[in-house]
Amino acid sequence: MIGRITGTLAAKQxxxxxxDVNGVCYEIDVPMSTFYNLPGIGEKVALLTHLAIREDAHLxxxxxxxVERAAFRELLKVSGIGAKTALxxxxxxxVNDLSAAIAAQEIGRIVKVPGIGKKTAERLLLELKGKPVFAGALASVPSAGASDDVRQALLALGYNERETAATVRELPxxxxxGEAIRQALRALSRA
Known part of the structure; x- marks a missing residue:
């Protein structure tokens, strides 16, 4: 199993x-949340990985x-959800929005995802309710709405998406x- 890859980001599409890991380039599919937080091409990158072995490919x-990898693995356990759909x-x-949707059993948030219909969303909500990875994700941020408010405030102040996302994740x-924004600004001023 390949659990982590560290190397130079050669391309992103x-x-x-x-x-690129010492001359060997690995093609890795990533969710957009990870994609937006990647460094520039030519910079060092480290990604936690999940290896899927199929009859015709190793992906x-x-x-x-x-947390994101654990959520991906839990999604794969839901019947009818494959790797592409989980991605x-x-x-x-x-993960926080998904956790909030699962906790509140909000099918409307889930069906907005391309490729997820009502029945799949219902099955997803049923099978993932109470899973530790999603309960833990909710506890790790002030709240889904509050963290989004903090993120939006920081973006409005001119901070980039990567540093904003990292700072919001670190908040208690x-x-x-208001207090979350103050602490985030303090953390960003130290960086």
Whole structure:
């Protein structure tokens, strides 16, 4: 099993990236959430991976965080969800948004993801309810709505998507939006 790849980002074309590891380039499919947080071409990159072995191919899927990879693996366990669909779900919804939708049993948020119909969304909500990876993701941020408010505020202040996403992930749970923004700004000013 290939669990992590560290190398130089050789190319990126959504949803695929090419990572050069000492002269060997790996094609890795990534969700858009990971894609947007990648460094520039020619820079060093590290991705957690999931290797899918099929009869006709060995496919690598890459993720920027362990939570994202764990969510991908849980999605694969849902009947009717393959790797491409799981990647689509994680591209359409962050793990926190997916966790919130699962906790609230909001089918409407799930069916907005391309390739997910009502029946698949219902099955997904049923089979993923109570899974630790999604319960843990919800606890790791102030709240799905609050973290989005903080992210939007930081973007409006001119911070880029990558540093904004990283800063919001590091915020402690349970903060009010105003306090979360203050702490995020403090963290960004130190960087």
């Amino acid at each position: 959504p949803p695929q990236v090419l990572v 690598l899927y890459g993720f920027g965080s362990e 689509s779900v994680l591209s359409g919804l962050s 749970a349970g903060l009010a939006v």
